[in-house]
Amino acid sequence: MSRPSGRAVLANLRRGSTLAHFGRSFLTGLGLIAGICGLGTGLFPDLAEEFGTPVLAASLAIALGYGAWTAWPRLSFDRSFELPATRVSVVVGDLFSQDGHLVVGMSDTFDTELPVLIHPGSVQGQFLTREFAGDTARLDAEIASALASRTIVASERREDKPLGKLDRYPMGTVVVLGSERRRYYGVAYSRMRNDYVCESSVSHLWNALMDLWSAVRNTAHLGTVSITTVGLGLARLSGRITQADMVRLIIITYLTSSRESVVASHLRIVLAPGTAAQVDLRRLGDFLRAQ
Template identity: 45%
Template structure:
């Protein structure tokens, strides 16, 4: 028997087993009073009752791996699922810092296991020069708000762009929306806050509206990785992303389908049943809004 891996799953398993045990005990007592001959082998009855309770607990605690919500007005679909972000078709959202650093060679500036590090490896075949060239072209019309000195920031890039800046890379149907929602410290430690993330999402949906032509967009659980957004847990981050997307979609269409793809290691810290209920409430609110 394999127990649920997350703390929430283990609590649900234990609670479900206790509830099932109470129900089975009541049934056994009733049958014992009404039909005592049926319970002539108490050892077998006990073993069967325990097995039934454990099976019920496992069934109840089995984690969801996806939720899906259809919105009638505006016509769109939102999916939250476990998977590999870079196996998904369509456009991709990747979080960056305000310096749009890309250096992964020493593992100090950008961690090669991060979403951004995986972008370089899997969408740009490890070619940092090509990624930097596309970033430079996309940011050519954006004015940097500051420039760090080589003494203060010896590693990586030194131009700082406004939080919420979105660099659109590649070409349809596989654009990359590189959105800056965290700040890169001169010590190469990224940090972010709720306001930064909300502002980044706000500018992101505007960019998706302009460039994605309503096509499917996939994104990670923004803020859950090395951006170090400690103000919110994973459930709250997910709800923030979903709320931002739906509210913007009420104003004007962003895309027909948004997929938030959760890394397997993060799924145990997210209650997908609650996420599904939250999406359903947003869909109900969307109907009232329209």
């Protein structure tokens, strides 16, 4: 896993929830120390009078240290479940540096061409360059093979869509690429318009994720699966769902599907450092622990 930058830590340190947590922890620690010191004063009044100032200074230092330690933003959260028997992690890092299988968001046309149809900096753009060494022909061949038995729901005319692929597949269609050692799950969560703009909705994301977990269950052999917050920015969803809500949606759909039958041994949700700076990591950790 790549080492994340301090951007996420600094952003979360500035959040009101972090300061509030620090204040509560500081007062809790100080109250506990005060209770212990009060008991000591009653039992050893002479020692309390002689060492009162150093003890007070030490008490404040310990309370401050405890408050800072508990409030310091963490860059990973993890919870293991007994029913269903699985584990869910939220980490800050690089999706393509993770071990195991990867999820990549795609459109209903499964277009792959850079840079007009697919933004080079998007997850799918990085997928092509980093996992397929920029070999678009090889990626297209694997996708075509995976789609061979799938139903085409519509086909565009070349004059309406001058670039890219013409056939459209149902939202939520999943192509399983790669090998047993490292699967790539390309899930259609957005619609590629004929002006090459992708769009989606929260309901499309929910249904696509549920279809994704079904495909993972059938082919991942209970391995580790990593996913990032698909569906924002380029899919025109940033005004309707936040990054934090996207993480919650991934967790909820995964656990819902897992309670029918275990999907994977470990789901890892990977937030890029820039993304992590936009969310309250502590609240995401609290949400995961509450499930």
